[in-house]
Amino acid sequence: MNVEELVDKVASGEVKLHQVERYTNGDKRLATEVRRRALEKKLGVSLENIGHYSIDPERVIGKNIENMIGVVQIPMGVAGPLKINGEYAKGEFYIPLATTEGALVASVNRGCSALTAAGGVKTTIIDDKMTRAPLLKCPDARRAREVAEWVKGNIEYLQEKAVSKVTRHGKLRDVKPYIVGNNLYLRFEFETGDAMGMNMVTISSEEIMKVIEEHFPDVRYLALSGNVCVDKKPNAMNFINGRGKTVIAEAVIPREIVEKKLKTTPELIAEVNYRKNLVGSAQAGSYGFNAHFGNIVGAIFLATGQDEAQITEGSHGITLAEVTPEGDLYVSVTMPSLEIGTVGGGTRVPTQREALSIMGVAGGGDPPGTNAKKFAEIIAGAVLAGELSLLAAIAAKHLAKAHAELGR
Numbered sequence: 001m002n003v004e005e006l007v008d009k010v011a012s013g014e015v016k017l018h019q020v021e022r023y024t025n026g027d028k029r030l031a032t033e034v035r036r037r038a039l040e041k042k043l044g045v046s047l048e049n050i051g052h053y054s055i056d057p058e059r060v061i062g063k064n065i066e067n068m069i070g071v072v073q074i075p076m077g078v079a080g081p082l083k084i085n086g087e088y089a090k091g092e093f094y095i096p097l098a099t100t101e102g103a104l105v106a107s108v109n110r111g112c113s114a115l116t117a118a119g120g121v122k123t124t125i126i127d128d129k130m131t132r133a134p135l136l137k138c139p140d141a142r143r144a145r146e147v148a149e150w151v152k153g154n155i156e157y158l159q160e161k162a163v164s165k166v167t168r169h170g171k172l173r174d175v176k177p178y179i180v181g182n183n184l185y186l187r188f189e190f191e192t193g194d195a196m197g198m199n200m201v202t203i204s205s206e207e208i209m210k211v212i213e214e215h216f217p218d219v220r221y222l223a224l225s226g227n228v229c230v231d232k233k234p235n236a237m238n239f240i241n242g243r244g245k246t247v248i249a250e251a252v253i254p255r256e257i258v259e260k261k262l263k264t265t266p267e268l269i270a271e272v273n274y275r276k277n278l279v280g281s282a283q284a285g286s287y288g289f290n291a292h293f294g295n296i297v298g299a300i301f302l303a304t305g306q307d308e309a310q311i312t313e314g315s316h317g318i319t320l321a322e323v324t325p326e327g328d329l330y331v332s333v334t335m336p337s338l339e340i341g342t343v344g345g346g347t348r349v350p351t352q353r354e355a356l357s358i359m360g361v362a363g364g365g366d367p368p369g370t371n372a373k374k375f376a377e378i379i380a381g382a383v384l385a386g387e388l389s390l391l392a393a394i395a396a397k398h399l400a401k402a403h404a405e406l407g408r
């Protein structure tokens with residue numbers, strides 16, 4: 001069948017979208033073009049821009065995407081330099097941000113400028129784990145408790161018998177059981193090196209379930225994810241117990257810098273933060289006791305190939321601002337659930353990998369895990385920059401003007 005015939009057959013539905021590779025001798029670039037052209041024909045639309053890209057379909061189909069028709073492009077800007085005094089990120093960094101929201105990059109850039117002039121951001125990682133919580137249906141709550149106790153006492157055994165079969169970098173380090181009636185949710189905690197880890201921990205958890213079913217034939221493994229993990233949904237669990245990296249970025253900004261660069265005062269920033277981010281968020285029942293973590297996390301996630309659905313949990317967290325006894329401004333962001341990686345998933349897509357390389361965090365670290373931790377510290381620093389600048393703009397009543405000038 002020639003290409004024109006194939007396009008027609010796909011447009012008519014005779015060949016399904018996911019079957020096209022069968023007719024292109026496995027040529028994925030051609031299959032991508034055929035699907036796009038079939039869609040153009042069927043819908044009477046032009047997808048010319050979606051069809052212009054540098055990413056090789058051979059590298060992403062089958063690992064990152066199915067039914068590929070092309071690529072969507074998001075403008076990418078860069079903010080910085082931002083000085084970070086972290087335990088992993090040390091020095092000045094440029095932060096790639098993919099967004100279509102005018103004024104966002106300018107704002108993060110302004111925050112970077114103020115923070116760097118103030119001596120930089122101090123970052124601290126409090127915890128680091130990826131979780132998966134399978135659901136087991138037990139005869140009753142007492143049996144559920146027995147299973148949970150056995151699992152708690154057999155972490156090393158499960159690592160050896162199940163997890164080590166799946167992954168070299170994934171390590172089962174703990175489990176937190178939750179029991180509801182006869183349901184047992186085993187929230188497994190894993191170290192995942194430089195990977196965000198969801199594939200690693202999901203496949204490992206299934207192996208663990210096999211071992212548990214062998215030991216407890218009266219217990220039925222019902223769902224690999226029991227929603228206590230918690231992945232890709234707003235939730236209190238990750239806010240309180242953490243998931244991915246739990247990281248804090250903080251800085252003290254001298255009053256002169258607040259006045260000169262941010263056009264306001266430490267007192268006004270602290271008051272706006274208290275009344276907006278803390279009281280306002282409490283009134284709204286929000287998990288985001290912050291101004292716009294989601295903006296910065298989202299733009300970095302899109303630029304660097306992170307799982308975009310996990311921007312949800314990345315947007316959780318608390319911003320603090322207070323005036324120091326010396327009259328300067330202390331600011332911090334506490335991010336309980338930053339689920340990120342520098343290997344695996346979308347990080348291997350060439351454009352995204354280049355974006356990671358801007359920060360010196362593409363690929364695995366030496367030792368493993370250090371690159372992802374460095375990346376987490378850089379994100380937290382950038383989030384602090386964004387929070388600081390937006391809070392200042394709101395305090396100075398510059399928000400509407402900024403977006404009128406840069407966003408329309």
Ligand SMILES: CC(C)(COP(=O)([O-])OP(=O)([O-])OC[C@H]1O[C@@H](n2cnc3c(N)ncnc32)[C@H](O)[C@@H]1OP(=O)([O-])[O-])[C@@H](O)C(=O)NCCC(=O)NCCSC(=O)C[C@@](C)(O)CC(=O)[O-]
Pocket residue numbers: 101103104105106107108109110111113261262263291292295386389390393398399402406
């Ligand atoms: C727009 C600014 C930065 C102007 O701020 P400014 O202080 O008037 O600007 P400036 O010209 O005096 O320059 C100060 C610094 O800003 C940066 N800067 C300034 N202009 C640019 C530019 N064009 N491109 C790149 N960087 C720029 C630059 O770093 C510069 O310092 P330097 O490096 O020169 O020493 C400021 O008004 C601002 O930050 N506004 C806030 C905008 C913002 O944060 N938007 C985020 C999205 S809002 C949203 O989506 C969430 C929301 C609001 O709904 C959440 C909520 O409910 O709170």
Ligand SMILES: NC(=O)C1=CN([C@@H]2O[C@H](COP(=O)(O)OP(=O)(O)OC[C@H]3O[C@@H](n4cnc5c(N)ncnc54)[C@H](OP(=O)(O)O)[C@@H]3O)[C@@H](O)[C@H]2O)C=CC1
Pocket residue numbers: 166167168169170192193194195196197198199200201202203231307341343344345346363364365368369
């Ligand atoms: N399965 C699911 O339920 C879900 C999957 N996802 C998706 O999962 C993907 C991410 O899964 P993830 O497990 O992070 O990625 P991968 O599945 O790509 O696993 C990471 C791979 O990198 C290897 N690796 C090499 N060097 C390192 C290093 N330094 N540190 C860690 N691993 C290293 C690992 O080897 P080895 O394993 O031998 O150590 C492993 O093969 C994303 O595409 C995401 O969208 C998201 C949510 C749910």
